[in-house]
Amino acid sequence: MLTGGIEAGGTKFVCAVGKGSGEIIDKVTFPTTTPDETLRRVRDYFSEFSIRAIGIGSFGPVDLDKKSTSYGTILHTPKQQWRQFDLLTAMKEYVQVPLFLDTDVNAAALGEYKYGVAQKDQSCLYITVGTGIGAGFVKDGVTYQGKSHPEMGHIMIQKHTDDYFAGICPSHGACLEGLASGPAIEKRYGKKAELLASHKEVWELEAFYLAQAIINYTLVLSPERVIIGGGVMKQHELYQRIRNYFSQLMNNYVELGNLEDFITAPTLSDEQGIKGAIALTYME
Amino acid sequence: MLTGGIEAGGTKFVCAVGKGSGEIIDKVTFPTTTPDETLRRVRDYFSEFSIRAIGIGSFGPVDLDKKSTSYGTILHTPKQQWRQFDLLTAMKEYVQVPLFLDTDVNAAALGEYKYGVAQKDQSCLYITVGTGIGAGFVKDGVTYQGKSHPEMGHIMIQKHTDDYFAGICPSHGACLEGLASGPAIEKRYGKKAELLASHKEVWELEAFYLAQAIINYTLVLSPERVIIGGGVMKQHELYQRIRNYFSQLMNNYVELGNLEDFITAPTLSDEQGIKGAIALTYME
Numbered sequence: 001m002l003t004g005g006i007e008a009g010g011t012k013f014v015c016a017v018g019k020g021s022g023e024i025i026d027k028v029t030f031p032t033t034t035p036d037e038t039l040r041r042v043r044d045y046f047s048e049f050s051i052r053a054i055g056i057g058s059f060g061p062v063d064l065d066k067k068s069t070s071y072g073t074i075l076h077t078p079k080q081q082w083r084q085f086d087l088l089t090a091m092k093e094y095v096q097v098p099l100f101l102d103t104d105v106n107a108a109a110l111g112e113y114k115y116g117v118a119q120k121d122q123s124c125l126y127i128t129v130g131t132g133i134g135a136g137f138v139k140d141g142v143t144y145q146g147k148s149h150p151e152m153g154h155i156m157i158q159k160h161t162d163d164y165f166a167g168i169c170p171s172h173g174a175c176l177e178g179l180a181s182g183p184a185i186e187k188r189y190g191k192k193a194e195l196l197a198s199h200k201e202v203w204e205l206e207a208f209y210l211a212q213a214i215i216n217y218t219l220v221l222s223p224e225r226v227i228i229g230g231g232v233m234k235q236h237e238l239y240q241r242i243r244n245y246f247s248q249l250m251n252n253y254v255e256l257g258n259l260e261d262f263i264t265a266p267t268l269s270d271e272q273g274i275k276g277a278i279a280l281t282y283m284e
Numbered sequence: 285m286l287t288g289g290i291e292a293g294g295t296k297f298v299c300a301v302g303k304g305s306g307e308i309i310d311k312v313t314f315p316t317t318t319p320d321e322t323l324r325r326v327r328d329y330f331s332e333f334s335i336r337a338i339g340i341g342s343f344g345p346v347d348l349d350k351k352s353t354s355y356g357t358i359l360h361t362p363k364q365q366w367r368q369f370d371l372l373t374a375m376k377e378y379v380q381v382p383l384f385l386d387t388d389v390n391a392a393a394l395g396e397y398k399y400g401v402a403q404k405d406q407s408c409l410y411i412t413v414g415t416g417i418g419a420g421f422v423k424d425g426v427t428y429q430g431k432s433h434p435e436m437g438h439i440m441i442q443k444h445t446d447d448y449f450a451g452i453c454p455s456h457g458a459c460l461e462g463l464a465s466g467p468a469i470e471k472r473y474g475k476k477a478e479l480l481a482s483h484k485e486v487w488e489l490e491a492f493y494l495a496q497a498i499i500n501y502t503l504v505l506s507p508e509r510v511i512i513g514g515g516v517m518k519q520h521e522l523y524q525r526i527r528n529y530f531s532q533l534m535n536n537y538v539e540l541g542n543l544e545d546f547i548t549a550p551t552l553s554d555e556q557g558i559k560g561a562i563a564l565t566y567m568e
Contacts, residue, residue: 146423146506147506151537151538155499156533212440215439216439216504219439220501221434222430253435
């Protein structure tokens with residue numbers, strides 16, 4: 001029987017049906033509008049298929065504490081209409097199959113773990129660097145969840161001594177996301193990141209910050225592999241620059257083998273999130 | 285039947301026998317000398333008791349990857365005689381009961397989780413701030429382990445703009461341990477930490493660094509409670525200063541409840557490590 005998956009983003013929703021093998025049979029994408037309109041589109045899409053369950057990789061922050069009274073609710077998002085919206089309860093009214101909810105980044109990590117570059121690993125961290133920065137973690141086939149879900153994009157790192165930019169995180173200023181997200185790059189240089197491709201200093205600084213973040217995640221979680229995706233990483237030279245800073249700053253303190261294997265790009269061509277959403281239904 | 289525990293430190297070994305309830309029946313402490321002399325003392329101590337197993341919370345780094353050929357071996361420690369010493373294999377020759385090996389900080393976290401301040405929590409992080417800085421993590425009764433064990437003391441953080449100290453970590457210079465361990469305080473101010481009790485600026489800076497570390501650990505692991513122990517924390521005013529910086533820098537980004545409960549001292553009077561070592565034998 002087929003399985004449904006939803007990559008529920010703040011800008012767009014991706015809905016798909018697929019198999020446990022990771023094969024996608026059908027897929028649609030539509031913009032995220034009001035909760036009601038968006039979920040009606042979700043319902044209409046899935047009504048054409050016979051599916052056993054739906055996995056949802058959601059934008060957040062979202063309450064994932066099953067003991068909480070607000071379990072499944074989107075919390076303090078900048079998207080006003082979705083703030084405090086009880087996604088899971090609403091979804092249950094629209095579709096009549098079991099639902100499996102996790103963060104978008106955990107779903108992406110699970111996608112690469114089950115079907116992508118981390119298939120042979122026991123754990124992997126998936127970092128996305130785009131409008132925001134976030135990361136998901138899978139170990140022994142299970143996505144990581146603490147008291148609430150991690151918010152790894154907001155860690156503190158060492159600012160470069162030549163960087164006088166104050167950072168743009170509304171909560172923390174110069175946290176990782178405040179210094180290194182796509183909008184942070186645009187604000188610092190006054191141009192969109194994709195128009196700065198030839199400016200090496202932009203990507204050196206970006207790599208310096210992302211390498212520190214990966215060092216911190218590695219020292220805390222000790223993952224077998226680190227995968228970096230998201231819009232900013234379309235600047236492919238970043239991967240080697242990040243490895244160079246990682247190597248220099250980590251100084252062989254932890255044995256990690258070949259960094260070309262340890263720090264890699266995703267391999268599922270932007271389908272890690274939706275494939276991972278489907279895989280969430282097989283996790284428990 | 286009684287259980288043995290060993291807190292295997294670089295300076296001293298603590299051996300004890302106790303019960304699954306956390307009660308310690310007998311305990312000895314002796315200095316860490318050569319591996320051979322130290323393990324003979326361990327053997328002689330336990331030979332007087334009838335025990336079912338021994339749990340070992342070891343200094344490190346130690347190879348905890350059960351698939352590795354060097355599983356149970358102490359790795360690149362500054363203590364020459366213990367470097368590359370196969371602790372687990374040697375122990376098996378000295379005692380004939382099942383052995384359960386983990387890091388000293390994971391044992392301490394497990395001690396507080398089972399018998400101490402985190403008894404009612406589903407997860408806790410235990411940080412020690414002393415000669416070095418390290419942290420252990422327990423979730424759902426199991427100590428955390430990745431590809432290798434975490435090395436949380438070496439994360440990178442934002443240096444204070446008024447701090448011109450280069451840091452003392454031989455590998456990273458100004459990582460957390462390089463800036464905030466006991467020896468770092470001593471080197472920065474030219475006096476032992478305990479002689480600086482009345483110098484508020486010392487503890488303000490220390491709290492600034494430790495608060496950042498706890499923010500990073502919290503954003504990655506999302507623990508229910510953070511416990512800080514170790515020699516430097518004997519300066520008790522640090523707890524409130526850390527909470528103040530944590531609150532200011534985290535800026536309510538994550539819902540954590542009362543910080544007096546979230547960031548606390550250990551409650552097992554320096555026995556969290558040895559009690560946790562005994563508890564390791566009940567974990568699997």
